[in-house]
Amino acid sequence: MSLCDLMQNLHGKVVLITGGTTGIGLAAAKAFVASGAKVVVAARNAEQGAAAESQLRALGDAVFHACDVIDPLSVAALVSFTIEHFGQLDAAVNSAACDTRPIPTHEMSFEDASKTVSTDVLGVFNCMKYQIEAMLRLGGGTIVNVSSVNGLSGVPTAAIYSAAKHAVIGLTRSTAKEYIGRGIRINAVCPGATETPRRERRTAHLSEDQLLEHQAQLAQAIPIGRLAQAEEIANAILWLSSAASSYVVGHSLVVDGGLQA
Numbered sequence: 023m024s025l026c027d028l029m030q031n032l033h034g035k036v037v038l039i040t041g042g043t044t045g046i047g048l049a050a051a052k053a054f055v056a057s058g059a060k061v062v063v064a065a066r067n068a069e070q071g072a073a074a075e076s077q078l079r080a081l082g083d084a085v086f087h088a089c090d091v092i093d094p095l096s097v098a099a100l101v102s103f104t105i106e107h108f109g110q111l112d113a114a115v116n117s118a119a120c121d122t123r124p125i126p127t128h129e130m131s132f133e134d135a136s137k138t139v140s141t142d143v144l145g146v147f148n149c150m151k152y153q154i155e156a157m158l159r160l161g162g163g164t165i166v167n168v169s170s171v172n173g174l175s176g177v178p179t180a181a182i183y184s185a186a187k188h189a190v191i192g193l194t195r196s197t198a199k200e201y202i203g204r205g206i207r208i209n210a211v212c213p214g215a216t217e218t219p220r221r222e223r224r225t226a227h228l229s230e231d232q233l234l235e236h237q238a239q240l241a242q243a244i245p246i247g248r249l250a251q252a253e254e255i256a257n258a259i260l261w262l263s264s265a266a267s268s269y270v271v272g273h274s275l276v277v278d279g280g281l282q283a
């Protein structure tokens with residue numbers, strides 16, 4: 023079978039994407055829908071959810087469902103909704119993460135640290151728990167967790183975020199080994215700096231000149247000379263979710279323009 027045919031096996035598949043209403047999650051949702059998949063996008067904000075749903079419906083079959091990944095009951099309800107609505111769960115992408123800002127570690131509050139760990143680590147755990155439970159019942163599937171290049175090395179002034187993204191890789195590797203024998207293939211993607219609303223919010227306080235300087239400095243530090251577009255991360259997520267990557271298990275796929283090289 024050709025690579026093209028293997029990628030096309032996403033046609034008709036049911037995909038659940040948390041954090042799917044903006045940024046990398048939304049780009050992945052658009053790519054899945056364009057490949058003929060049926061997609062549920064989930065996040066907390068209903069207004070952003072409605073906007074994402076209407077963009078996705080212009081391309082194919084998709085629906086928004088509100089969910090807070092911190093809340094196990096909310097995640098359980100999301101997985102049940104997906105199965106009731108589309109009759110199956112073939113693939114999941116866990117992209118939700120809370121905003122963080124650079125801060126010296128000794129100045130970070132316990133509350134902010136807890137929020138990051140709750141959303142970025144326990145949120146992924148909650149999602150995987152209910153996704154795996156459903157996939158075991160329904161005949162297997164794939165899961166892609168969105169980590170970060172910051173999950174692969176230390177990052178000054180982002181220690182908790184970096185720790186959380188390291189933990190996502192730990193969750194991915196452990197569950198990948200635990201469930202591959204039962205038909206569930208689990209991997210992670212590690213994006214480098216990517217142009218998304220999250221990044222825009224992080225630099226919102228900068229003047230236009232400061233922003234240009236910041237972007238130029240950032241681009242200079244990346245061998246490819248620019249930030250990623252969300253679609254470039256989405257392509258990696260689609261590949262990891264498709265039969266084209268059938269022998270890839272517990273992997274953390276770096277998509278960073280050469281930053282880690």
Ligand SMILES: NC(=O)c1ccc[n+]([C@@H]2O[C@H](COP(=O)([O-])OP(=O)(O)OC[C@H]3O[C@@H](n4cnc5c(N)ncnc54)[C@H](O)[C@@H]3O)[C@@H](O)[C@H]2O)c1
Pocket residue numbers: 040041042043044045046047064065066067089090091092116117118119120121141145168169170171212213214215216217218219220221
């Ligand atoms: N943008 C980057 O440069 C970059 C780099 C590396 C990794 N990442 C990772 O990519 C993922 C997506 O980030 P993005 O840049 O697209 O950001 P984004 O802010 O556009 O997307 C994050 C999404 O998560 C949702 N979300 C946040 N908290 C939630 C909660 N408790 N429950 C449900 N949904 C929640 C938000 O509503 C949003 O839809 C994150 O895991 C992030 O850590 C981003």
